[in-house]
Every structure is written in structure tokens, then in C-alpha cells.
Amino acid sequence: MKKTILVVLLLAPLFATAQSDYKEDSIFIRKIFNTALTDGKSYEMLRHLTLNVGPRLSGSAGAAKAVEYTRDVMKDEKFDHVFLQNVMVPHWVRGAKEQAAIVNGKQKVSVPLVALGGSIATPKTGITAGVIEVKTFQELRDLGTEKVKGRIVFFNRPMDTTKLNTFDAYGGAVDQRGAGASEAAKLGAIGCIVRSVTTRLDDVPHTGSMRYASGAPMIPAAAISTNAAELLSKTLKSNPETQFFFKQNCETFPDAPSHNVIGELKGSKNPAEFMVVGGHLDSWDIAQGAHDDGAGCVQSIEAVRLLKVLGYKPNNTLRAVMYMNEENGLKGGIAYADSAKSKSEKHVAAIESDRGGFTPLGFGIVGTAAQKAKIIGWQKLFKPYGLHEIGVGGGGADIGPLGQQGTVLLGLIPDSQRYFDYHHAANDTFDKVSRRELELGAASMAAMLYLLDKYGVN
């Protein structure tokens, strides 16, 4: 028992310091949130990015405008250094608007359809063929070449809406979109249509990337709205000879030059050690990309700006990074990590926001057990702002490649209920973003960046 008392006495000054430090931190974090909620700039930045710049798929004029805009914003905010990083990106173009219809005998019902990113076009007159509906790749393979050949394969597995975390539900359905076309083509299908990967039943088709497997014939792939998927499934039940027609005009051009956009505050103690907050600047061509991921971009700029306007002098160099090409290549994330490696820029920690501008609930962490424990130890500092789950979930796609360099990865985790209502679709617009929710996310990132910078991760 005496031993215990001795240990407590010895440790007491340490605890006292930790206590008083956290009190100071608590006050500073309150300032961050107050500033974001009263004089935050993320919402007005997002207004410009979505309404003035608009859609910004990699390689497009919109993407180039977005690069300029975010660079100019960070220059205007007088970040210490703002620069572009060259990235070659895929350049896929949708072309003229798609057409699609369910053809049941003489009846032809038009349905909403969008080509999947990376898909080839149909022939100029479109494709009309019989339809095989499946829910899994196994079901498809069990049907075999005989039943699939010459047909359009229709993947109709819905998202599991009973999953509370809608990203889990997304993970359980998105394979159809990514790999469905090649799985179908291997069995002789001539086209592939996929039920939109969304939690809603509506008339809005959701695009997203698909990949052709090497060795499989390339066939056109598209998504139809969930209401259209329900209608097609019903029609097929009453008439298995129902045909589907679609026509799309997309084209892949040679890779194009583009940029990551980087703005930094120089570190006062360890200027050669870096901490990053980032989102991705590209969006799908049919969307304003408000939640995906305009929100993450403006929150990242805002996180650094908040620390700056509050007079915080960082120990490490803090960077806001707008990654290019998350949607259909991840070339920006890869180029950023490659550059860090080749320049021996030690990246201590990176935070990503790419789950929408909704009310923040916590942060995911990828790191060692000790690093996770240290960050989870700050949980009580976030509790007053509604973030109650620190350490559940991972980082993010764009910062992922940094993981190989020992960087601790953190992902902002907002409420996920509405995300897939808008994801990759034309309804992902500025008006779907709540100013307060967006600002709370930016402030949360600023607070986490501050703690990481002040206390380190080890």
C-alpha cells in the first residue's frame, strides 16, 4: 500500500500538468468551435465550389477551375505557402445524355440511367437485349454462359437498409457496380445495368466508378434508379422476355494533367514534419459534389484557417490538401504519398473528411495500439461537441497511401444516415448541406489537428 502512495506522489506533478494542459486545450477548442459557428467560412466556400465551379470530374474544365479556386482561397487567407502538385489523371467523358427504356412487348417505358465512370459507350444505336436479373456473382455464375450470352445482366441487390452505418451497407452492394460488368462479360453478356447504390427508393440514378478486369471483354455498364430497378424486376417477373434498351456515349481519353492543391502553415519547431487535413476536389460529372467531397475540401481549408486566425503557432507544418481524382483513380492520393516519400517529408498524421458534411460523431483511427490509445485519451475534449466515438472506423481513401510511411490516419466520421441519398448523384447539391453541420465538422478537424500538433502521436 505504501508503494501505491509513493507512485501516486511521484506521478502527481505529471497529472497536474496534464490536467492543466487539458484545461487550456478545452478553452482553445471552445474558441475553435465558437469561431467556426459564428465566423466560419466553410459554408460560403462550399457555395462557391458547388454553385460557381460546379461538377469537377478529373480532367474536366470544372476540375481545373476548382484547382484555381481553392488555390486562390488559401492564398487570400495568407497561408504561408500555397502550391500545386502535378498529377496525371484518367480522363473519362460522359458525352451526350444517356437514354434507356424497359421494353415489354410493344410497351416502352423510359427510365433514368447514367453510365458508370470508366464504362465504354454502347453502339450508336444503343443496345436492346433480353435481361437476366441476379443479386450475386455466384447466382450469375450458376446461370452459366448459355443463359447469359447475348443478354444484358441486371444486378439488383439492394443496399441493406437495416445497417445503421450506411457505409457498411454500401460496402455490401458496391461490388456489383465496380466488378459487375466484367463478371457478366466473362459469361458472354453484352451489357450490364446495376441498381443504383443508394438507401432511397427514388428516380435518381447514382453513378460511380467501374473497372474492367483484364481478359474479360469490355461491355457497356450503367446504373438505373432504384425505382427503375424495382419496375424492371417486376416487369421481368410478369414477362421474362422483357428487353432493356440503353444508349450511352461515354469515352475515355488519354490521361490528362491535373493537380493536388496544397496550402500550409509552416511549423515553428519541426518544419520538416507534416500533418495533413484533406478532402478530394474532384466530383462526379453529374453532381455539384456538395457532400462528396466539396464538404471535405472546404472543411480542410477551414480547419487550417481556424488555427491561423486564432493565432495558433504550429509545431509541425500543417497542410490542407485538396486531392484530385479520388473518384476514378486515386491518382492524387498516390502522387501525394509518392512525393512525400521521394522528398523525405515525414508525415506524422493525416486527417480526411470524405463522408459528407453532416453532424460529426467521431473520428476513425488507423495507427498502433499506443497511438490509438493516446488519441482516444482526448475523447472528453470532443464530447461537448457531440463527438462521442473516437477510434471507431478507419482513415480514408486519399490519405491511405501515406499509411505505408507510418503516418497515423484519421477519418472524420459524421452521421451517415443521409449520405447515400445523394452520393454520386445529381441531387448532391449545395442546398443539401446544413451550415452548422458543415462548420461543426470543420471545427472538429481543427481541434484534432491542434491536439495532434501539440501532443504528437507517440
Add this chain to the structure above:
Amino acid sequence: MKKTILVVLLLAPLFATAQSDYKEDSIFIRKIFNTALTDGKSYEMLRHLTLNVGPRLSGSAGAAKAVEYTRDVMKDEKFDHVFLQNVMVPHWVRGAKEQAAIVNGKQKVSVPLVALGGSIATPKTGITAGVIEVKTFQELRDLGTEKVKGRIVFFNRPMDTTKLNTFDAYGGAVDQRGAGASEAAKLGAIGCIVRSVTTRLDDVPHTGSMRYASGAPMIPAAAISTNAAELLSKTLKSNPETQFFFKQNCETFPDAPSHNVIGELKGSKNPAEFMVVGGHLDSWDIAQGAHDDGAGCVQSIEAVRLLKVLGYKPNNTLRAVMYMNEENGLKGGIAYADSAKSKSEKHVAAIESDRGGFTPLGFGIVGTAAQKAKIIGWQKLFKPYGLHEIGVGGGGADIGPLGQQGTVLLGLIPDSQRYFDYHHAANDTFDKVSRRELELGAASMAAMLYLLDKYGVN
């Protein structure tokens, strides 16, 4: 130490029972959420209530339609007993659309304005007068009669947007709307305009109830949009002689007959003991009342319906109650409690949803310490669904009057960030409601109702 072991051994069977019971509960609650998220009806009920019935201020034709609709829904769902309870309600009518303008010399700028509920009309030609801007009642009183007399008092204290719980911010601003007119009239003001009580800066005016204090002259009272409030304040700074014009045509008629709507499942063990889930059926006349409080109504019906379709046989009699007249009188809540008392209907517990159809985060509780502790003990059953704050906050306005009869009161607490963007305003429309968020709230209420019914509150 031996004593401790003995106690643990003695209590072990109790814990074992509690454990296994909770496992069963956990499975049943999962069924509730799964059913709500896949076959929930609250969203379609809300669609009808907002888009087909529409605004439903007490005494209006819309309110009468809402009574019929919700009665019919509960009859169609084959609740054991569905009935109406008579309530006399205030009958205030807005009349022709208001007009308003800031008059700065020869310049006249129209601004969005809505009369406050309960206000009198202006003279037919409107009121035009000089403006005194204040932020507090004290500031007003300090000005004194001389400066206020013959003028319009403009209350311009914004909501404190740094408060994370926006209901706290509402509480800090709404006195201006409720009591401002009479405070101004006591000093000789001839009109009262109030900055809309909202977290947003926009052009949408928010109405709400006001009360005339006895003894003070009755003067017309209205709310202007927050952008208009900013403009008026700025204009007054550059020209203190700026005048304000408004014209409103509202009128109070004699109290009108209306109804609470009640649907119940009979208790199998204690049919004379009651548990209530409720929301209020009336809305402001300018709004569809989607979040306020169509959401609470359809969630209440849905909570009872979910238990019914899952085959749950309640011990107590469970009631979904659509209260009439929360907005401008609370006559429904009072009449319900009066009736319960006069019929000696023992009300064990009541749950209210009147904070919008947003992602549920917890329940507030009003009860004894022991009752609160018991309910908080169920917290882990709610955790998988994102509800992590059981016991923080109170019940609700409509169930409040039951509190005097010893009823435990619970309030569903959803995320509050967006609520005051829409509260009492024309933008409180169906499209602002997320299906999943609404359904999660209904399932949370069903789960709490189930636990209350199964385990009681004592």
C-alpha cells in the same frame, strides 16, 4: 472480502436473469429497428400529412382534416380502439398576406415579415413609424417612455449560434417573440417587430406564438427574416430616422371545437394503466409542419404500429396521442391530462417527440432519481442505434401536464443542428425530412415504449 464474495454469489442469479432478459430485449429491439428501416410507414404517413393535408393551425380546416386523417390511419392499422377527445382551441387567422418595408427617406425596401400568432392586425393602412432597436428588455426599459412612445420597437437579439444544443439557443432568444410586444407597449410603442428566431441568416421569416400581458395595450407584433433584421439594423445605424412600415390582417375568433386523436392497444395485464407516445397535430398556418410536428405524430403512430405488427402483447394500454394546439395554447395537452385525471386513468409513462424528425441521439427523462436510474440502465440497448444520451434533457410540452399525476415523462432527443432552420417557417416542408432519420426516431420510441411496458418504471 468474504462478505463481498457472498454478496456477489447471492446476486449472481439476479444478474443472470437480467442478462438473459436483456438478450431477448436486444433481439426484439433489433426487430423493431429492422422493421422500421425496411417496412416503416412513418415517411409515407408524413408525406400525406404534409403534402395532402398541409398546414393545420388550430381551428383551421387543415387541422380538421389532420384529425380525420390520423384517426383513419389508426383505424386502418386496426388499433384496438381509436377515438377523438374534444378540445376547445384558440382560433387565430392570419388573413391576407402581410406587407412590410424599411423606409429610409425616399427609399423603400420590401422585407419578408409574418405576423406572430395571437397578434392583432395593424390598421388597414398599416403602421409606419420610427424604429427603436433593442436586444434586451432591460435595454428597452432603460430607454424609457420618452424614446419609445409612438415608435415601433425592434427586438434584434440573435440566437447564440455557439450553443451546441440549438434548443438552448432558442431558449435564450424566444422571450422577445413571446413577451416583446407587451414590454414595448407598456412604454408606449405602437408596434413590435422581432428578428426571426432561427440559426440561419436568410430571407425566411419565422412565426410563433406571442401573448399580451394583462394591463398592457395590445399592439401588432410580427417577425422579420434575419437578413431583413440585419439590413434594418444597418440602415438604422446610418440613419436613425429610418422608419418601418408593416401591415397585417390577422384576427382572433372565438375558441373553436377541435380534437385530440387517440389510438390504443389494450393492455393484457393492466388495461387501466396507460403509456403514451405523442406528438402535436397542429402546425403553424404558413408551414407544412413536417418537422414541427408532423414527424412526432407519425412517429407516435408508427411506434405503436411497430409493436403491433411484431406481435407484441402489451401489459399496459399503449396509446398514440395526436395532441391539438401545442403551438398557440397547449389546450390539447391540458385536456388530455384533465381527462386522464377525471377518469382516474393511471398514466405510468409518456413519451413525446417534438424536436423534429432528425437522427435520434437519446431521450430526456423527468421522473424520480430511481426511475431515471432504471431507464438509464437500458442505455446499452439503444447504443447500437446511435442513442448515447439517455437521461439528458426533459420531456415535452404536451405531456407536461401529465407530470402532476406522477407520470414519468420522456422526450425523444434528436440531433438539433437543423431544427431551427425550419421551425415555424414556410420551409418546414416534407423534403427536409430524411426517411431513415424519421424511421430511426420512430423505432427508438417503439423500443422505449416496449421497455417501459415490459419492465415498468418502478
